Amino acid sequence: MVTEEEKRDVVDQVLAEHVGLKEAHNNYLSAPDGAHKEAAAYELIKRLVQHGGREEAVLYPFIRSKLPKGKEYIDRSVKAHQELNEAMYQLDGMDYSSAPRLFDAMLAHIMKELLEHIKEEEGTVLPDLRAHVSRQELMDLNKNFKSAIVTTRPHPSAPREGFMAAVAQALSVPLDKVRDSIRAATRKGGESPAELKPELEHTEIQGRGR
Ligand SMILES: [Fe+2]
Ligand SMILES: [Fe+2]
Numbered sequence: 001m002v003t004e005e006e007k008r009d010v011v012d013q014v015l016a017e018h019v020g021l022k023e024a025h026n027n028y029l030s031a032p033d034g035a036h037k038e039a040a041a042y043e044l045i046k047r048l049v050q051h052g053g054r055e056e057a058v059l060y061p062f063i064r065s066k067l068p069k070g071k072e073y074i075d076r077s078v079k080a081h082q083e084l085n086e087a088m089y090q091l092d093g094m095d096y097s098s099a100p101r102l103f104d105a106m107l108a109h110i111m112k113e114l115l116e117h118i119k120e121e122e123g124t125v126l127p128d129l130r131a132h133v134s135r136q137e138l139m140d141l142n143k144n145f146k147s148a149i150v151t152t153r154p155h156p157s158a159p160r161e162g163f164m165a166a167v168a169q170a171l172s173v174p175l176d177k178v179r180d181s182i183r184a185a186t187r188k189g190g191e192s193p194a195e196l197k198p199e200l201e202h203t204e205i206q207g208r209g210r
Contacts, residue, residue, distance in 0.1 A: 025111055058141065
């Protein structure tokens with residue numbers, strides 16, 4: 001039997017991950033105390049870094065080469081990703097309890113930037129992609145999208161596109177894994193900071209166009 005996930009094309013996948021990011025933010029907002037807020041924020045950052053990394057590694061080069069407006073779209077998107085990475089880098093490693101208002105404000109800033117970027121991807125870029133590329137090709141692309149090896153922590157000084165971006169991702173992944181395990185071992189907000197399904201398992205698909 002074919003599962004919902006196997007029926008997805010890359011557009012479905014990106015939309016599902018956007019839903020997951022919004023859910024991660026809701027977990028942050030509803031977290032009962034600072035330790036849980038901190039853990040929920042780090043989970044959101046991790047998901048956003050992975051999502052952005054997959055887009056930069058697989059989706060954006062494809063859009064750049066396939067769509068008439070690809071260069072325009074991706075130049076703008078890469079700039080938005082860079083700004084998000086810089087903001088996440090500032091927040092990643094901050095201690096919620098020592099500056100709760102600043103932490104909240106920085107997280108709110110990241111979400112505002114993210115929602116604007118999502119609005120453009122969902123309102124313009126992804127519909128244009130569906131209009132120009134066959135469903136089969138988008139399904140094939142999703143296999144590469146889901147299997148891309150990406151970092152889990154923000155690296156704002158790393159290249160965002162091209163061969164050097166792939167090299168930077170490959171070099172950073174093992175180091176990020178070590179840093180993630182240290183964070184998990186010292187986590188104050190509990191074992192499960194965000195009661196979220198893994199983002200690749202979301203079944204709510206929005207905007208399936210064809
Ligand atoms: Fe993006
Ligand atoms: Fe996205």
